[in-house]
Amino acid sequence: MHNHDLGLFLYLVKASEARMRVIMPSAQRANSALAQLNHRMKRMLRADDFQLPKDYFPSPTNIQAKEHRNVMQVAPFLYDGIDNEMVELYAMCVWGRR
Secondary structure, eight states: OOHHHHHHHHHHHHHHHHHHHHHSSSHHHHHHHHHHHHHHHHHOOOOTTOOOOSOOSSOOOSOOHHHHHHHHHHHHHHSTTTOHHHHHHHHHHHHSOO
16 A cells, blocks of 8 residues: 555545534534444445454544555445545545546
8 A cells, every 4th residue: 555545545534524523513413423434334244354443433543554445445435325525535535536
């Protein structure tokens, strides 16, 4: 994994947290949206070698590069139905297209 890809993705994660706090009228709704992202990640079906961290949002620290890469692959699906603009941004970041 390239450092600039990981840096861009981590910037997107932090920016999406800030965006949640702006578009959601209360801090409680923003926190529940972030909790919903973590819950969706926990419920995702995965292969044996496809590891996802338990609590990634809002602070992705102490995570291995392999787990970051796996989160990058599923991030557009996590935001589906919560924030469509973030789905498009994550899709462009991960897959390089709209």
